[in-house]
Amino acid sequence: MPPPLTLYLAAPRGFCAGVDRAIKIVEMAIEKWGAPVYVRHEIVHNKFVVDGLRAKGAVFVEELDDCPDDRPVIFSAHGVPKAVPAEAARREMVYVDATCPLVSKVHIEAERHHQNGLQMVMIGHAGHPETLGTMGQLQEGEVLLVETVADVANIAPRDPGKLAFITQTTLSVDDTADIVAALKARFPAIVGPHKEDICYATTNRQEAVKAIAPKIDALLVIGAPNSSNSKRLVEVGRAAGCGYAQLVQRATDIDWRALGAATAVGVTAGASAPEVLVNEVIDAFRARFDVTLERVETARENVEFKVPRVLRESA
Numbered sequence: 538m539p540p541p542l543t544l545y546l547a548a549p550r551g552f553c554a555g556v557d558r559a560i561k562i563v564e565m566a567i568e569k570w571g572a573p574v575y576v577r578h579e580i581v582h583n584k585f586v587v588d589g590l591r592a593k594g595a596v597f598v599e600e601l602d603d604c605p606d607d608r609p610v611i612f613s614a615h616g617v618p619k620a621v622p623a624e625a626a627r628r629e630m631v632y633v634d635a636t637c638p639l640v641s642k643v644h645i646e647a648e649r650h651h652q653n654g655l656q657m658v659m660i661g662h663a664g665h666p667e668t669l670g671t672m673g674q675l676q677e678g679e680v681l682l683v684e685t686v687a688d689v690a691n692i693a694p695r696d697p698g699k700l701a702f703i704t705q706t707t708l709s710v711d712d713t714a715d716i717v718a719a720l721k722a723r724f725p726a727i728v729g730p731h732k733e734d735i736c737y738a739t740t741n742r743q744e745a746v747k748a749i750a751p752k753i754d755a756l757l758v759i760g761a762p763n764s765s766n767s768k769r770l771v772e773v774g775r776a777a778g779c780g781y782a783q784l785v786q787r788a789t790d791i792d793w794r795a796l797g798a799a800t801a802v803g804v805t806a807g808a809s810a811p812e813v814l815v816n817e818v819i820d821a822f823r824a825r826f827d828v829t830l831e832r833v834e835t836a837r838e839n840v841e842f843k844v845p846r847v848l849r850e851s852a
Contacts, residue, residue, distance in 0.1 A: 540800075542826035544819060545752055547745035547805035548834040551759075553738030555637030556581045556809045558842040559614035560590070562635040565848040566609055567594045570631070575604040577621065578613040578666055580635060581809035582764035584786060606630055615666035616640040618673020638842050639736045640667060643703050644674045646730055650701035651675050655728060656694050658683060660716050661705035665765055668705055689719040701728040706736040707766035707808070709773060710743055738808045739766050741836045743773045746805055749833045750777035754799035757791065758784050759814050760807030767807030779803070787814060788821035 559580050566574045572594025579587050579597060587597060595611075601624055604610045609631040612621065616636040625632040636644075647657050657680040661668035672680040681692045694700055702720055704713055713735060720727050733740075746756065756774040760767025767784060774782040781799075785791055796802065802822070806815050822828050843849070 539825060539827045541829065542799070542822065543801045543829045543831055544822055545749040545801065545803045546815075546819075546830060546832045547742070547749050547803060548832055549738070549741045549745060549836055549838050550804075551806040551808070551810050551812050551815060553736065553808040554838075554840040554842045555614050555639060555736070555738070558844060559635040559637070560586060562633055562844050562848060563590050563595050563611055564593065565844060566611055566633055569848060570609045573608060575608055575610040576613065577601060577604070577610055577617065578615065579763075580611065580613050582761045582767075583807075583809040583811070584761060585814060586809065586811060601625060601628075604630070609633065611635050613666060614640070616644065616670030617666075618670055620673060633845055633847060636670070637706070637736070639706050640670070643671055643706065643730075643734050646734075647671060647674050647680065647703055650703075650728065651679060655699050655701040656696070657681065658692065658694070658700055658702040658720060658727070659704070660684075660702060660708065660713055662708075662765060665705065667707065667765070671703065671705070683716060683720075686715050686719045689716065689723055694724070697724050698726045700724050700726070703730060704734040705765065706734055707739050707769065708735055709769045710735055710740055711773070711776065737840065738838065739769070741838060742766065742770060742805060742808065745833065745835045746770050746773045746803070747777045748835050749803040749805075750774055750779045752833075753779060753801045753803040754781070755779065755796050755801075756782040756803040756805070757818060758782065758805055758807060759786070759810045759818060760784055761786060761809065764807045764809055767810065770805055770807060774803070785818070788817045791818070791821060793825070 573596045756779045758770045771782045
């Protein structure tokens with residue numbers, strides 16, 4: 538008889554409204570214009586999702602230079618620097634912007650602060666597409682990047698009295714709070730966002746992990762290694778006292794030996810991981826254990842973002 542094991546399933550988990558919208562945009566674009574439709578950068582950070590869209594006719598490229606002029610191009614949910622749509626317009630390309638509306642909110646915020654004469658400090662991860670897209674809304678030098686509390690001491694703003702801060706939407710809420718505190722301590726006049734930049738989905742998924750952490754021996758986060766919000770969930774689990782936390786893309790990635798004699802395991806999924814992969818992981822546990830499934834819900838989400846009008850019209 539298989540050994541007993543309790544699986545604590547975090548809720549909310551998986552797809553957020555921005556990811557859902559971005560995937561829908563690619564599918565509707567293929568339906569409207571036929572294949573191929575080009576997508577600049579992975580539409581969302583998940584191999585399973587990207588492979589599924591590729592099979593339907595999406596071609597994923599890193600730069601606009603890799604796209605022909607005569608096929609539609611879609612910009613990923615992470616957002617793009619201003620220069621990208623400007624270049625697409627110059628080439629008279631058909632393009633659809635799938636930037637998450639919550640990322641666009643940060644872009645608008647940065648623009649507004651800039652118009653008010655403030656230099657920007659961005660809390661984010663260097664090289665991440667969202668960070669590159671947000672920093673690319675303004676001229677070079679107008680946005681200073683900090684990744685850690687230590688970075689705060691090293692930035693050299695033009696005028697310490699004329700600063701505002703913005704954040705990447707997929708960061709750890711707790712880590713960001715420490716960086717914000719350091720910024721306010723060094724620059725007391727710094728202006729913060731009107732409303733929290735870290736998105737509702739990131740916050741909700743982190744809170745759900747904190748709720749299950751005391752009940753479990755191990756945590757599995759389903760998500761991609763290049764997914765910022767998924768990696769943050771692993772860190773949040775560890776910080777909340779979870780002795781073992783692993784990021785897995787699929788059930789085949791589970792390190793069963795590392796789970797050892799665990800009798801209670803938590804399962805969650807990053808905002809770009811589909812529910813089908815969660816079910817795959819649950820089935821893998823059921824093949825080895827006598828599983829009791831416990832759902833731990835900390836919030837309910839009913840957010841929905843509309844797709845761009847050009848696609849709604851075709852529908």
